[in-house]
Amino acid sequence: MAKLRVGISACLLGRTTRYDGRAKGAPELIAALSPHVEWVPFCPEADAGLGVPRPPMDLYRQADGRIAAMTPDGHDCTPQLAAWIAATLPTLRSGGLDGAILKARSPSCAIGSAALHDGPPGTAAHGAGGDASAPVGETVSGGTSVAAVFGDGLFTAALKRAMPDLPLAEDEDLRSAAHYEPFLARLRVHQRLRQDRRWFLLVLVVLLAVVVLMLSIPALSRYLPPCPLHYLSHGRLTCPGCGFTRGWQALLAGDWRGAGGYHPFAFRILPLLTMVAAGHALLCHWRHRLWPWSQWLWIALGAWIAAWLLGLLLA
DSSP: OOOEEEEEEGGGGTOSOSTTSOOOOOHHHHHHHTTTEEEEEEOHHHHTTOOSSOOOOEEEEOTTSOEEEEOTTOOBOHHHHHHHHHHHHHHHHHHTOOEEEEOTTOTTTOSSOEEEEESSTTTOEETSOOOTTSOTTOOSGGGOOOOOSEEOOHHHHHHHHHOTTOOEEEGGGOOSHHHHHHHHHHHHHHHHHHHHHHHHHHHHHHHHHHHHHHHHOHHHHTTSOSOHHHHHTTTSSOOOOOOHHHHHHHHHTTOHHHHHHHSHHHHHHHHHHHHHHHHHHHHHHHTTOOOOOOHHHHHHHHHHHHHHHHHHHHO
């Protein structure tokens, strides 16, 4: 079995990426998981060019609701972190992670354990509130914050939005062998689903290619079932002649008007479905998110299926 690909805060591997330049690794954790894991190290703060050593940072809720990572002298490091996050997340997503182990209480990597402050450094009331899960540089709840003492680090919040199914854990959650095995089990499930998804997409593409080929070549289209309704009912229900298959054949032959004539409902809604899917894909790319089957896509797909059924009833 291939090793699990796991992202990890670089400081946990013993690398000197902390703000104070000291090494603070987790040798027992690394030794226990390394036989099963291929590590993918990162340090948002060091990799973003903030340097080592560097002034410490904390999370502060601004007047407009943004969550910012700021040093004690008031320097806002959020733009540099946000630029690194935007450039790094697509690489991590395309590389195929199975999970991530992140440093507790880090303003960039914490999972719900980063201290939040209200107001600018020096005048902030610790724990007054904020939501670090808000997108970097955006307001929270229309400019108002939700009271909380701790929240996610900026990188972790973005990672959760981009890869919502990814198993995550802080180093302090994995203190003994009793904690390792459940986490490894979650990682293996994610790896299996990730690999199975690739095979499923490959099989789906092959099947669609075969169907398109059979519809495009009249000599082969006669091997298709005359009607899905007739085929699925084992001949007990006769084909109503809805024109759906003939419409696809016309569409693949480049005759869009003819396809609409065979099945006017389905092939006039099809362009709308295509535009909705394309727009949604662009939005996901712009926001650095995986493709979620949102409400709009379900509505568009449902409308197309409803049109096909309506064609059956009116035929």
